[in-house]
Amino acid sequence: METKHIVVLGAGFGGLTFCQAFNHPQARVTLVDRQNHHLFQPLLYQVATAGLSAPEIAQPVRSILSDRPSVTVLLDTVVDFNLAEKKVFLEKNTLAYDYLVLALGGVTSYFGHPEWEQFAPGLKSLDDALRIRRRILLAFEKAENETDAAARDRLMTIVVVGGGPTGVELAGAFAELVRRVLRKDFRRIDPAQARVILIEAGPRVLAHLPPGLSASAQRQLEKLGVEVRVGVKVKTITQGRVEPENGRIIEAENIIWAAGVSASALTQKLRTELDHAGRVKVKPDLSLPGHPEVFAIGDMALVLDQDGKPVPGVSPAAMQMARKIARIIRDELDLGAGHAARPPFKYWDKGTMATIGRSAAVAKIGKLEFTGFLAWIAWLFVHLIFLIGFRNKLAVLLQWTYSYLAYKRGARIVTGLSEAARSKN
């Protein structure tokens, strides 16, 4: 039998898990990503809030897969597809495939207002996180230098738009950063006077959790000093200003957008049916209609679970999908395509959690609900277990222990000042 070529696009949780789960003597795999690293996205907010350094939540893809000689890693960017001819066009290469795994993930979505991005950056990549960290830390440096009281207040205000898990985690971590960590570092300003405002359009934060947990999360946020404003819809965002549809304009040097995610724009080049967020509507076996050799998984796929509800865009779901198609492809290589109907994907919900701050979190595991310290310990434990790479686990554990004991943050380093200055000119 000739060797089959499987092309995997994206080295996030989905693509990487596929490469780790799949192995077949008659197949070779090519994994393509724009970046040289796999990013542990659930901890990205800690890089943005100066709790962790970038390499601690990222691992070189090549290094993770160095013990898989059948996998070739390419640093390249996807440009277009020709599904009829089974080809993918990259910036530097063209790849012909027998099976194609689409795992390109999601991008920040501004709900039809792409012009807001420049004023309210989202958080999807390490570069995003480092940029946000730089802007927040520099705002306090500017405030220390500012004599005008109103300008100083604006510099010391952070708005987070969106009360989902990312928004809640960011708001909590910013509040801890400014109120506790930076407290003693300045002479002219008092960072404890800084404001962190969380805006959510819906009636409660963490809408995917039961109402009791949402209420608990809001209480825990407020205890940390976050101003939580629910039912506030954003009308427009300009430089340093958020204007809600209802309520007063907020002036804030830093506005972070955590309100929406849509699928990678590349899904539009697939000529297949998409939902409103640009996600590919896949069949129950995760393949594209009319293309049993093409699969879409993770944040770029709309997958319905047993009850007809969309599977949430979380990493455990992407990993389950990756293992599922690894099994499907392996079986077909062993027994021939069409040997049997492919079984549908079933999502196993292991639970949901969100962390808010030091000893503050909410978690739902099965029918059990936890809040506060217990939920926080569960969150720590789960994230350490799943953080890829032994070294990173140790380094992150060390950082967290240190932060917990010393109320400091290790990664409060601004880099890229010269590059930022250059790109302004």
Added chain:
Amino acid sequence: METKHIVVLGAGFGGLTFCQAFNHPQARVTLVDRQNHHLFQPLLYQVATAGLSAPEIAQPVRSILSDRPSVTVLLDTVVDFNLAEKKVFLEKNTLAYDYLVLALGGVTSYFGHPEWEQFAPGLKSLDDALRIRRRILLAFEKAENETDAAARDRLMTIVVVGGGPTGVELAGAFAELVRRVLRKDFRRIDPAQARVILIEAGPRVLAHLPPGLSASAQRQLEKLGVEVRVGVKVKTITQGRVEPENGRIIEAENIIWAAGVSASALTQKLRTELDHAGRVKVKPDLSLPGHPEVFAIGDMALVLDQDGKPVPGVSPAAMQMARKIARIIRDELDLGAGHAARPPFKYWDKGTMATIGRSAAVAKIGKLEFTGFLAWIAWLFVHLIFLIGFRNKLAVLLQWTYSYLAYKRGARIVTGLSEAARSKN
């Protein structure tokens, strides 16, 4: 007595040590730096070679000095001086001083060829280090994608210009990175075939050490796979090409400049006598001629030791100078200026060392000379002791232990790809 204002320019080893050593009830101190962090420069080459992450060798200046309420930290850039009126002009502030401590450090010098900088970056800041790391790692990614053999060889060649401590450390660390760490990560290229070439214009590497240690260093470098070429003077550098005055042109995607350091260009605005490297010729008490209230220390000062030889530009010397002037200023505040002649600065040479790689180093402590494993252990020990900040010590020790045991490098993460692309456009 009125409060005296002491302005310190630069938060390197000199400026920071002054702020830590100086304390007087009738004085307040303002420390100015362009960056928000103190950089542990002796380990910068490890960030460039993906051994350490940026925050591990940097600490926020505010955090280091948070227990010193008399010190104000300003993130600002020095623009000019008026020594007659005792004023410093910054981009955003103007500061009047009673005492001025100049500790602005050095910059990479291209010996009258500033146009080489774009083709052969130097290594002075965290941004420099991250840029070099990005370029080296991306060169191997490009090589994996390259079909032309000559182009592939060029992508896999690294030239380091300058055989001083920085050049030797960089060349050794690059050789280990490509020959050991990256070895298993690629499918089409063999990183062990990569070349690392160290060029030195003089007759031997590490010319500041005895000839026996230079010879040992060269042997240890060659054992790691570095091609050491002494007596080779650079005639010109263009994109990807080094042309020596004697010998063949070398084609290399990455050329790193480690050949020269001069004082910050700001010394030219002081209207005082400078040496050929732009360093301020200070009096034996480290003050400027005609300005007993202005001191220059560290890499920006030409200080002669007891034998009339220049004190080397190393961090222990800068720290000794800082403590010296902290004592001078304190005594004058207590007893009045001119109460007694200021004693001259005496440099205490604690020894010199350079690391080459895993278990490879040279060291000279007093009259004792060490090479190999023993020198390496001494180097590790000294650098851990002096690395500022408890957390960083632990994190660096952990990284090093891991690298030593696993032959991996944790910080092989490319960030700033999008910014790099933007600045190209």
